Amino acid sequence: MSEKSTTFDPYASSRETTEGTVYSVTGGDWDSLVSEIGEAKEERIIVNMGPQHPSTHGVLRLVLELEGETVTEVRPGIGYLHTGIEKNMEYRSWTQGTTFATRMDYLAPVFNETAYCLAVEKLLGITDQVPERASIIRVLMMELNRISSHMVALGTGALELGAMGPMFFAFRERELVLDTFEAITGLRMNMAYVRPGGVAQDLPEGMTVRLRELVTTLRKNFKDNERLLVGNTIWMKRTEGIGYLDLAGCTTLGITGPVLRSTGLPWDLRKMQPYCGYENYEFDVITADTCDVYGRFLIRMAELEQSLRIIEQAITKLDATHGQPVMVADKKIAWPAQLALGADGLGNSLDHIREIMGTSMESLIHHFKLVTEGFRVPAGQVYAAVESPRGELAAHIVSDGGTRPYRAHFREPSFNNLQSTSAMSEGGMVADIIGAVASIDPVMGGVDR
Amino acid sequence: MSEQQGMFGAAGTGDTSGYGGLVHASVNPGSTERPYGGYFDQLADDLERAYPDFSDAITKVVVDRGELTLHIKKERLVEVAQILRDKLLFEQCMGVSGVHYPDRKGAELVAVYPLLSMTKNQRIRLEVATSELDAHIPSLVEVWGGNNWHERETFDMFGIVFDGHPGLTRILMPDDWDGHPQRKDYPLGGIAVEYKGATTPAPSNRRSYK
Structure with a gap:
């Protein structure tokens, strides 16, 4: 304490306020803080975690109330990445809307585009006219994207809990998928490839050969992470029974995706309400019955293999539809x-x-x-949903008959699921918040839009 | 010298084809008559049976593009929602989406609730309208807890006050922000940025292509 008052440390300062003493902590100075708080004889402290904290998945701010190391209250603060995408879309044409939508959840751009385009196609009444090959390409791209997104969820999730190895392997695999995106669309992320009526362009020549090689490589490489984490004692101690949220909690909070499936309910829109021809693919819906972080981790690991299965079937279908159109025939669209x-x-x-x-x-x-x-879109409103890596991603689009959306709203799974942070973390230890948030896998670009 | 506004110095819409001058009537769909098609008839029957005040509370039933929308009087919203959740098994509300129709006098602000029944694999939509002058709609957080943040977002963006919400504050915009950005009379851009004492004009005022 006395040291503090004589020397000014810009990285670990404290000041008096009406609410009590406020400390700034930037990491590495935890010991001095603990000794100082010990002097204060106050067990209850409030910690501002974020918005710039390496383990809160981007610019998420968590206001924590702690009694010792026990969390008594968690309040997530969001909005640091709000970019007004929905407002901007009202000032751009229906086609340009794809370019905005793709930038929301930056780890799952294909899903954003597809949800938006399915909604626009429903408004136009051309859902049945979208060529088969375009739908196959959409499914292929979505499943590749699910892999790259799950890889970030697994890699960063493990890194946040102190395991660095899995992150290297996860990002190695993700890089292979992003390279494939670049070969198909020209961009690694935010590619605006899915367009109302189909996709922007056909696959380049020889792509299916390359895709088959990719599937083989990925299937082999996924084993590395499996060997590192599945059944790993340390990993299980950090994840088993942590971030518990059962089916009743998920239902009332509107939770979908891996968090819901970790309660044992096999709810997957690809099976229940198929779109883009998902009813023509064979795959399993993965569930767990542990309602915890470890269950969600296992679900994501197993979904990788299911995505590979779908990709293999899509490649076969692509070979069979070679040369067919990838955009609706209507030249007015x-x-x-x-x-x-x-x-x-x-x-x-x-x-x-x-x-x-x-x-x-x-x-x-x-x-x-x-x-x-x-083009003009007939007036009306629709709601179109897809199963994104994080749950139900849906677009509520309103048209007044003009060349621009009258209103575009996205039901973002990250935004909705992040609400469950409090339910998962309160009453637990402060270190387990990180695991719980990582298992929700929120992407702040999607949360804040 | 005449005054020019906006980018590229174009007046009006910038439309040079002449077709932009065509006038369209704004569409306000009327009520759909039975049969609605699909599972909607059965669902409407079930709701009428479970909720005797159906005809009083629900002003309009619209079936468009394979989707069912129930237009509900705002005073009755919580009752209807409770029945839909408990009796018709719509366990999940997928959020709230606001829409601003400045031309609809007395019903300018609309809240749209997409509902999902996982048990029956069905979807419907609730729509509630309110006036700009009395922008209050009852909160559904008591019925579906997950609506908490969605209602805060709609309040933030449209200024709809959800009565009974446990903590209705801004969620995406800064706490001290003026206005509600998603309203149609709120301009895109138009906000100057202040940083370290210097002010950067808003994009709409920054350059002029003349």
Whole structure:
């Protein structure tokens, strides 16, 4: 105490307020803080964890009330990554909306795009006209994305609980998936690849061969993490019985995804309310009955294999539908040109340019109107949901008949599920909050939108 | 010198084709007549049986694009929600989405609740409208606890006050923010940024392409 008053430490300062003494802790100075609080003879302290803390999954702030090391109250504070995506979408065309939606939950961009596009297609009444090949590509991309997203959940979750090895392996696998995304769409993340009416472009030549190799590699590599963590005594001590939330709790809090399935309820929208032709794929819904962090971890591990199964079936279907269209035939909705990679490395469509610049004035007008103003969508409202890696991701889209969404709202599973932090952590130890939050797998870009 | 506003110096909508001048009537769908199709008829029968005041509380039933929407008087919202949860097994409410219709006088603000029944694998939607001048809707947190944050978000974005909510504060915007950003009369951008004493003008006022 006396040392504190004579030397000023910018990283571990304290000041008096009407609420009591406020300490700033930045890590590494925990011992001096504990000794000082011990002098204060006060067991009850309030800790502000975050919003810039390495183990709270991005800019999440947790206000903790502690009695010793026992958590008596947790209050999550969010909004640090609010970017107004829903508001912005009201000022952009329906096609441009994909570019915004993809940036919400940045670990699951394909799911954001697909939920949005399914809603727009429902509003347009063209759900049945979306080509089969486009739906297969969507399923393929979503399952690849589920793998890359689960890899971050597992890797960072393990890292936060003190295991560094799994993170290296997880990010190695994720990198392979992101490379595949880059080969297909040109971008690793936020690719705006799924568009209303189909997908932006077909797979490059020879992609299915590469995908088959990827599946083989991933299946082999997933074993590394399994060997490290499944049944590992230390890992199980940190995760078993931690972050308990049973079925009643999940139902009242609107929880979906792996957290719900860890209570034993096999609720998966891919099975229950199929979209994009999921009814044509064989896969299992993985559940656990432990309601805890370890159960959710096992579910994510096992879902990787199920995703690989779906991907394999999708590859077979892709080979069978080679050369078929990937965008609706309606030229009043479909993007005018199908771009192809040119010799200069840029995407272009020389035939289309020849047509609009040299032969058809009407084509030029049509191209210009569709690209700048966009298509109109009949008035009404719809709700379209997909099973994202974190649960039910849904788009509630309202159209007034114009070329822009009248209102776009996303039911984000991260936003909803993060509410359960308090129920999972209160009454437990402060160190277990980290495990509980990691098992919810919130992505703040999705939470705050 | 005439005054120019906005980017690129275009007046009006910037539409040069002439088609932008066409006038569309705003759509306010009327009530759907029976049969509704699918499981909706059975569901409406069950609800009428479980809730005798059905015709008084529910002003409109709309079936559009394969989705059922029940328009409910706001005073009756909690009753209907309780019946839907307990008797018709809609265990989960997937949140609240606000919509602002400035043209609908007396019912400008709308709260939309998508419901999910896992037992029956069904979905319906509740819709409640209120006036901008009296932007109060009863809270459903007592019925579905998960609506807590969703109602805070809708309050934050639209200014709808959910009466009975245990702690209705802003959730995404800063606590001291003025206005409700998702309302239609709230501009996109338009907020100057202050940082370390310097002010950066809002994007809409920053540049002019003239």
